[in-house]
Amino acid sequence: xxxxxxxxxxxxxxxxxxxxxxxxxxxxxxxxxxxxxxxxxxxxxxxxxxxxxxxxxxxxxxxxxxxxxxxxxxxxxxxxxxxxxxxxxxxxxxxxxxxxxxxxxxxxxxxxxxxxxxxxxxxxxxxxxxxxxxxxxxxxxxxxxxxxxxxxxxxxxxxxxxxxxxxxxxxxxxxxxxxxxxxxxxxxxxxxxxxxxxxxxxxxxxxxxxxxxxxxxxxxxxxxxxxxxxxxxxxxxxxxxxxxxxxxxxxxxxxxxx
Numbered sequence: 268x269x270x271x272x273x274x275x276x277x278x279x280x281x282x283x284x285x286x287x288x289x290x291x292x293x294x295x296x297x298x299x300x301x302x303x304x305x306x307x308x309x310x311x312x313x314x315x316x317x318x319x320x321x322x323x324x325x326x327x328x329x330x331x332x333x334x335x336x337x338x339x340x341x342x343x344x345x346x347x348x349x350x351x352x353x354x355x356x357x358x359x360x361x362x363x364x365x366x367x368x369x370x371x372x373x374x375x376x377x378x379x380x381x382x383x384x385x386x387x388x389x390x391x392x393x394x395x396x397x398x399x400x401x402x403x404x405x406x407x408x409x410x411x412x413x414x415x416x417x418x419x420x421x422x423x424x425x426x427x428x429x430x431x432x433x434x435x436x437x438x439x440x441x442x443x444x445x446x447x448x449x450x451x452x453x454x455x456x457x458x459x460x461x462x463x464x465x466x467x468x469x470x471x472x473x474x475x476x477x478x479x480x481x482x483x484x485x486x487x488x489x490x491x492x493x494x495x496x497x498x499x500x501x502x503x504x505x506x507x508x509x510x511x512x513x514x515x516x517x518x519x520x521x522x523x524x525x
Contacts (some may be wrong), residue, residue, distance in 0.1 A: 283310030292319035294400035295409040302397045302405040308343035328411050335418035336442050342406040351460050353500040356380050357469040359392040359408045362453035365474050375474035378502050383474050389413050389428035413444050470495045479524040490524050
């Protein structure tokens with residue numbers, strides 16, 4: 268994988284510029300710095316290895332050389348998209364699920380930002396914003412996908428069981444092809460961001476939909492039936508007393524409740 272081959276592979280996609288790194292601290296950090304210097308919409312940062320990759324809430328994201336996808340996409344949101352920025356995590360997660368479905372897999376989205384295969388985490392999403400005063404001028408969508416078995420951290424590191432595409436398919440796949448499929452799906456889904464159709468797609472892929480879950484948030488634990496997602500992307504639960512409860516993005520940990 269190199270910048271030249273990636274430019275050729277993505278020649279039919281309406282991407283901005285592409286920057287490739289053999290090794291980098293964090294693709295999101297690089298993308299945010301580039302965005303602040305004027306990077307175009309749909310510009311892409313991709314790395315073979317991340318040494319300081321991170322997920323939500325600053326948790327480390329394991330990206331050893333040659334085994335995973337680690338990339339960040341820069342979006343310049345339009346005026347129509349800005350009221351729906353909280354849906355971008357769903358946009359990225361849906362793009363991943365659609366690409367995996369093409370392989371015959373059955374992925375699910377574990378709210379808010381993980382993609383599961385067989386109840387194991389195969390991919391994650393990290394959304395970060397660049398501001399000018401009170402206006403969001405740029406969004407960075409960071410995505411990590413475990414491609415080969417070597418991308419899955421040891422069990423003493425994991426906070427949730429992990430897997431890889433190689434584990435699930437029984438054979439290795441080319442990272443570049445997975446990347447192309449994710450980007451193609453994201454670009455195709457983006458115009459639907461403000462629609463009910465988009466929200467329906469997101470809700471239909473939810474892990475644990477209609478099942479009991481446990482949510483840990485800010486020192487509080489909530490158990491309830493996962494009913495779906497409301498328009499801003501927050502989770503809707505029905506608690507043990509029959510009350511409707513909204514769980515918003517933040518320091519949230521979602522698990523199935525046995």
